[in-house]
Amino acid sequence: MTVLSRIHGPEDLRALPAAELPALAAEIREFLVESVSRTGGHLGPNLGVVELTLALHRVFESPRDTIVFDTGHQSYVHKLLTGRHDFTGLRGKGGVSGYPSRRESPHDVVENSHASTALSWAYGIANGRVVAGERSRYTVAVIGDGALTGGMAWEALNNIAADKDLPLVVVVNDNERSYAPTRGGLADHLATLRTTRGYERFLEWGKTRLNRTPVVGGAMYEALHGVKKGLKDIVAPQGMFEDLGIKYLGPVDGHDEQAVEAALRRARAFGGPVLVHVLTQKGRGYEPAVNDAADQFHGIGVINPETGLPLEIAGRSWTDEFSDELVRIGAERRDVVAITAAMMMPVGLQPFADAYPRRTFDVGIAEQHATTMAAGLAYAGMHPIVAIYATFLNRAFDQLLMDCALHRAGVTFVLDRAGITGPDGASHHGMWDMSIAAMVPGLRLAAPRDSAQVPLALRAAVDIADGPSVIRFPKGATAPPIETFRRVGGVDVLAETTMEPVDVLFVSVGALAPAVLGAAEKVETGGHSVRVVDPVWSLPVSDDLVELARSAGRVVVVEDNGVANGVGTQIREALAAAGVDTPVRLHGIPKEFLDHASRAQLFEQIGLTADAIATATLADLAGTHR
Ligand SMILES: Cc1ncc(C[n+]2csc(CCOP(=O)(O)OP(=O)(O)O)c2C)c(N)n1
Numbered sequence: 311m312t313v314l315s316r317i318h319g320p321e322d323l324r325a326l327p328a329a330e331l332p333a334l335a336a337e338i339r340e341f342l343v344e345s346v347s348r349t350g351g352h353l354g355p356n357l358g359v360v361e362l363t364l365a366l367h368r369v370f371e372s373p374r375d376t377i378v379f380d381t382g383h384q385s386y387v388h389k390l391l392t393g394r395h396d397f398t399g400l401r402g403k404g405g406v407s408g409y410p411s412r413r414e415s416p417h418d419v420v421e422n423s424h425a426s427t428a429l430s431w432a433y434g435i436a437n438g439r440v441v442a443g444e445r446s447r448y449t450v451a452v453i454g455d456g457a458l459t460g461g462m463a464w465e466a467l468n469n470i471a472a473d474k475d476l477p478l479v480v481v482v483n484d485n486e487r488s489y490a491p492t493r494g495g496l497a498d499h500l501a502t503l504r505t506t507r508g509y510e511r512f513l514e515w516g517k518t519r520l521n522r523t524p525v526v527g528g529a530m531y532e533a534l535h536g537v538k539k540g541l542k543d544i545v546a547p548q549g550m551f552e553d554l555g556i557k558y559l560g561p562v563d564g565h566d567e568q569a570v571e572a573a574l575r576r577a578r579a580f581g582g583p584v585l586v587h588v589l590t591q592k593g594r595g596y597e598p599a600v601n602d603a604a605d606q607f608h609g610i611g612v613i614n615p616e617t618g619l620p621l622e623i624a625g626r627s628w629t630d631e632f633s634d635e636l637v638r639i640g641a642e643r644r645d646v647v648a649i650t651a652a653m654m655m656p657v658g659l660q661p662f663a664d665a666y667p668r669r670t671f672d673v674g675i676a677e678q679h680a681t682t683m684a685a686g687l688a689y690a691g692m693h694p695i696v697a698i699y700a701t702f703l704n705r706a707f708d709q710l711l712m713d714c715a716l717h718r719a720g721v722t723f724v725l726d727r728a729g730i731t732g733p734d735g736a737s738h739h740g741m742w743d744m745s746i747a748a749m750v751p752g753l754r755l756a757a758p759r760d761s762a763q764v765p766l767a768l769r770a771a772v773d774i775a776d777g778p779s780v781i782r783f784p785k786g787a788t789a790p791p792i793e794t795f796r797r798v799g800g801v802d803v804l805a806e807t808t809m810e811p812v813d814v815l816f817v818s819v820g821a822l823a824p825a826v827l828g829a830a831e832k833v834e835t836g837g838h839s840v841r842v843v844d845p846v847w848s849l850p851v852s853d854d855l856v857e858l859a860r861s862a863g864r865v866v867v868v869e870d871n872g873v874a875n876g877v878g879t880q881i882r883e884a885l886a887a888a889g890v891d892t893p894v895r896l897h898g899i900p901k902e903f904l905d906h907a908s909r910a911q912l913f914e915q916i917g918l919t920a921d922a923i924a925t926a927t928l929a930d931l932a933g934t935h936r
């Protein structure tokens with residue numbers, strides 16, 4: 311019988327003799343490698359927090375105490391220790407989520423996978439406990455060194471530092487990496503703290519020895535303790551957290567479970583906010599992960615657990631199309647610069663960075679800063695490319711609106727993972743970006759329908775100098791190119807019957823074109839005339855599209871974006887403004903938070919398939935549409 315099989319909840323863990331913890335940690339690592347190799351997921355981050363999570367659940371009594379994980383991708387160990395041992399469906403439909411999930415457990419709190427929110431959550435929870443007269447209920451926030459580069463974290467720290475008796479512990483899980491090594495002054499500062507490890511050991515040794523020295527020992531230690539601050543600042547200027555007014559403990563070896571436990575117990579006993587700086591290693595205990603220079607198996611697909619090599623060979627991706635074309639543009643345009651928010655490789659900027667290091671900026675997990683910085687770069691005569699995932703544009707809406715658009719800054723946003731993404735669940739679907747973009751005056755947006763369109767859209771975008779431009783495309787492999795049958799102004803006609811006027815004008819926005827063409831074919835087979843168009847530049851709505859709609863019997867818009875206030879809504883409003891009374895039917899993502907599943911399963915679930923679109927359209931034509 312394994313130790314892990316005896317752990318059905320944190321109380322079992324707390325009852326476990328400390329001598330069994332190393333065996334439990336080894337079993338957890340073995341479980342993670344075997345299981346996540348089969349499903350894919352965040353293997354590296356979770357291998358790095360095994361001892362930390364054991365210590366958290368031995369010192370704090372969840373769910374009476376609250377443990378909040380920032381981003382939440384490193385919560386697999388937490389799930390194992392809180393009774394969830396079935397990872398066979400990890401991140402799959404009906405399976406355990408790859409992030410905390412309140413539906414799964416009372417031990418889970420924050421489901422949002424957007425980074426840098428944990429300290430704000432914890433500050434709120436801790437204050438709620440105090441106001442409710444439950445000061446003994448502790449709140450712990452676990453935040454990575456990467457997430458700590460996000461602005462929200464510092465907004466929260468500013469408050470935490472001033473709240474001297476708040477029952478709150480901040481654990482900085484410092485593995486020196488986001489995907490790649492974490493960059494910036496904070497990362498450098500954490501590095502100086504790491505180098506004081508020997509210093510801390512020296513002090514611990516001094517404290518122990520002097521406290522054993524009768525009579526004078528204690529006084530000597532206090533004197534030393536007084537010197538400590540000065541000495542520590544000489545050895546490593548590390549006042550940042552303490553100068554803010556937050557008690558700093560560490561750095562602690564994050565793989566020494568007993569040391570982490572001791573630090574957490576000291577932090578809990580302190581009675582006010584304490585920051586515990588824990589040093590961990592991403593991928594710990596699994597050589598293929600530790601040795602992976604790219605991102606230490608931050609997020610993997612299905613791999614061979616023996617070798618760590620991928621078992622799924624991904625085809626050419628939308629990201630590749632963008633990445634390659636940007637390097638070509640970079641050779642022609644010296645004003646083109648690029649910005650990533652700690653995701654250089656995932657967004658495809660690494661080749662550009664290798665070619666043009668001085669024209670590439672990694673700002674950390676700081677999309678708001680990236681966006682306003684881009685407005686500054688544009689003011690200085692550059693054409694910035696802000697490459698982020700679509701869902702993270704949510705975070706930079708005000709900066710897009712009031713720094714880029716208000717100043718008519720020629721900034722291009724390349725939004726990867728747009729639309730339904732799938733296994734990362736509700737906070738990762740890129741379903742709000744076109745609704746956000748639709749509200750921004752002067753913004754132009756293109757949603758390429760296939761690989762051939764990405765370079766064309768990017769080249770057009772970098773020529774837009776009087777306002778923000780957006781290119782958005784989905785996760786994963788590209789679709790085969792879809793030829794243009796003919797063009798009407800800027801609108802691509804992809805298919806049409808000869809009869810005029812058409813019964814149905816299908817407007818295909820972005821990568822769902824194959825499904826739209828399939829639906830149109832079924833409607834045509836049903837005896838109706840159709841035309842399928844791709845607006846190419848979907849925002850603002852073009853006059854050419856309005857005129858095409860004027861003569862049609864009805865318009866059907868299909869988009870991989872929220873149906874609320876998406877492109878379809880903009881088309882409906884543009885027709886109304888032009889006095890065109892053609893009815894407009896919208897197909898998109900419903901205004902819901904969609905659980906994790908595969909992209910195909912979710913499209914089936916929400917009716918973004920050829921069959922579903924055709925069925926709805928035929929019912930509409932027959933006057934039976936609900
Ligand atoms: C706002 C936001 N931007 C980008 C991401 C993508 N992302 C997921 S995890 C991660 C790195 C997190 O690094 P860190 O906080 O150090 O955690 P670690 O993976 O090292 O445990 C990033 C950039 C995100 N989740 N949220």
Ligand SMILES: CC(=O)[C@@H](O)[C@H](O)COP(=O)(O)O
Pocket residue numbers: 381383423609656727731734785
């Ligand atoms: C947690 C996080 O934000 C990312 O690691 C997320 O898992 C995106 O993964 P992909 O890059 O596979 O879309």
Ligand SMILES: [Mg+2]
Pocket residue numbers: 454455456457483484485486487488
């Ligand atoms: Mg990290």
